[in-house]
Amino acid sequence: MTAPRRAADVAYSCALGLVALLPRLFVAIAWAREPVWDGHYYHLGASRIAAGLGYSEDVLIRGVSVWKPWTHYPVGYSAILGFFYKIFGDHLLVAPLLSAALGALSAVLAHRIALPYLGATRARIAGGLVALHPGLIAYSALVMTEIPSAFLLLLLMWILLRFRGQWRAVVFGGLVLGLLTLTRPASLLLFPLIALSEPRPLLHAVTRSAALLAVTLAVVLPWTARNCARMDGCALVSTNGGWNLAIGAITETGRFQTLRGKDGCPNVTGQVQQDDCWGKVGWKKIQESPGRWLSVAPKKLAQTFDHESFAVEYVHEADPEAWPESRRAAARGLLTAAHLALLVVAAMAIVARPLRRLRERERYWQAALLVLLCGLAFYGLADEQHPLHWLVVAAPLVAFLPLPGRPYLGSVGRMAMATVLATAATHVVFFGEDRYHLFLSPIFCILAAAALRASERVARPPAQG
DSSP states (O other), X not given: OOHHHHHHHHHHHHHHXXXXXXXXXXXXXXXXXXXXXXXXXXXXXXXXXHTTOOSEEEEEETTEEEEEEOOSSOSHHHHHHHHHHHHHOSOTTHHHHHHHHHHHHHHHHHHHHHHHHHOHHHHHHHHHHHHHOHHHHHGGGXXXXXXXXXXXXXXXXXXXXXXXXXXXXXXHHHHHHHHHHHXXXXXXXXXXXXXXXXXXXXXXXXHHHHHHHHHHHHHHXXXXXXHHHHSSSOOSSOSOHHXXXXXXXXXXXXXXXXXXXXXXOSSOOXXXXXXXXHHHHHHHHHHHOHHHHHHTHHHHHHHHHSXXXXXXXXXXXXXXXXXXXHHHHHHHHHHHHHHHHHHHHHHGGGOBOOGGGSOHHHHHHHHHXXXXXXXXXXXXXXXXXXXXXXXXXXXXXXXXXXXXXXXOOHHHHHHHHHHHHHHHHHHHHSOOOGGGGGGGHHHHHHHHHTTTBOBTTTOOOSSOO
């Protein structure tokens, strides 16, 4: 890359960060209210950490307030937030402003990640999509983990690409993945991403993956040791894994539902004991009726990918008067429409064009693939429930098939597709909610910018990414 080209890309990244930051700052300041739902607990945990009380709560026992350690929710986000609360105080604007900053940095990272994969023009589109994504902007006002988790995912990918082939990728990547795991425990499954950034030779890729996992666990295990010492048993990160598994085994709708004692754990006290009990309940129900459990998987994926409304419902819960039904409906419609359009375009990253430049056999395969994806997209958009989750799952699966004439996948494409599949598999096991796809929204933006490129044979990528 020439010096003028590099300077232009850096200048674009800086301008992009500013463009992304401004609407997020407006939303963060205008919509910030007392945290609700899970946000209440993240805020409480951060406030306690900032006050030097650790990750804990006070409970009343015989009228006396007693300090009690806590680990039901993952500690990562509260720890990050607690650091800023220590500096600025636990004011209501701190968390939204942090989300605004991380969201803007996510747009910059998306641009930098896409550059070697897509070239200058498409990389700018990728960064621009993240910067102006309505759902990501709206989410800035929420005290939730999705924006920090998405930022950490992009940072991990950037590190693995920036230091590819070096042990710094293992060390720095492991540190980031460790923090991401403490924020979103299911992210531990992403340790093989380094193998996808360095696919050959196989032994080298496996060794780097194992080393990355070791560094990640070195970050996580001190927290595990704290849990073993402070709680009523050991928990790797948090004590909501068994809870979530039981919900995934019991739910009929595919989404969250509150568990009651009558569902299988009427007499439990400690958090670890409770989580272990719910985990056993979940596994038992799955083993009793695996067919029923699998039959709910499409509903779980639908709840995760087929709409986008959590941000609107969160701010409505925090300030009902500011969000009457007409405004809520319009906002939900806008966020969902933008999200569904992004999913459709992102799926086209696995289709090559133009067909006339392909060999006859390649042309047939790519035309058939285009027809398949367009059919799934039309089916998803025409149905009032918008079942585009089939498209979300099908595109990454097909991406790893050696179809004739396929576009170049590259390290970024491989990591992006694998992350989508791992996230979808996680919510098939547990349950779905639309907020969980926000973790992937910047990834979908990068894939959307990669839609309908030239085939791998016709045009190699601008750089090996």
